[in-house]
Amino acid sequence: MLMLAAAYSQKRCGLLLVVTGLKPAEMVDGVNGELRTLIRDLALRRESHDRRQLYWALIQAQLWTPVRSTSAVGHVQPGDLHPLDCEALGGLASYGVFTHEQAAEGWQASGVDTSGLRLERIRFVDLLPLLIDAGVGSLYINPDAKFSGELYRHELETCLDGARKVEARHASEKPAPKAVEPVIHVLGFWGRIRSWLP
Numbered sequence: 001m002l003m004l005a006a007a008y009s010q011k012r013c014g015l016l017l018v019v020t021g022l023k024p025a026e027m028v029d030g031v032n033g034e035l036r037t038l039i040r041d042l043a044l045r046r047e048s049h050d051r052r053q054l055y056w057a058l059i060q061a062q063l064w065t066p067v068r069s070t071s072a073v074g075h076v077q078p079g080d081l082h083p084l085d086c087e088a089l090g091g092l093a094s095y096g097v098f099t100h101e102q103a104a105e106g107w108q109a110s111g112v113d114t115s116g117l118r119l120e121r122i123r124f125v126d127l128l129p130l131l132i133d134a135g136v137g138s139l140y141i142n143p144d145a146k147f148s149g150e151l152y153r154h155e156l157e158t159c160l161d162g163a164r165k166v167e168a169r170h171a172s173e174k175p176a177p178k179a180v181e182p183v184i185h186v187l188g189f190w191g192r193i194r195s196w197l198p
Helices: 033-044 048-060 101-109 124-133 153-172 189-196
Strands: 005-010 015-019 062-068 085-089 092-097 117-123 136-141 149-152
Touching: 033 048, 033 149, 048 124, 048 153, 062 092, 062 124, 092 124, 117 124, 124 136, 124 153, 136 153, 149 153
Parallel strands: 005 117, 092 136
Antiparallel strands: 005 015, 062 117, 085 092, 136 149
């Protein structure tokens, strides 16, 4: 089976690697475990509390999305994203993301043509504006997996707005720099007299 290339950065060496046909260390089974549990729970019971938790977990997550193999690693543009269905919702495209490697392998095994594609690891909050600019109608989470989900455009826009508000709140909570008091030298009696002399 053809493996998608997975792009990821190795932080210790500062190298940017593109691995083809190998399993990257970041895609081990425990990756995004909480997010995967929330997707399963939401698939089993549809409660608004679970949905809000899923949104929050997504905002904090790094996911993998199929992109053109010719796109620059780490610099994906809206045109580089690979739609699963170009006209799913009234002419708007559906895209997909994966929380772990087994989900990506399951999608590949479903018979999808993956030639010319690779997986890009990207933070969900960085992916949201790209999806909206690309004209997203919906986003499938782990398409063709046992437990998958779909977020519609208005939900993605809500997540983006929420992420921006959280980011703004964190920026405003940073402590203000302490004002430095000017150093004033106190002169004694003879120092003041000498300061008057030329």
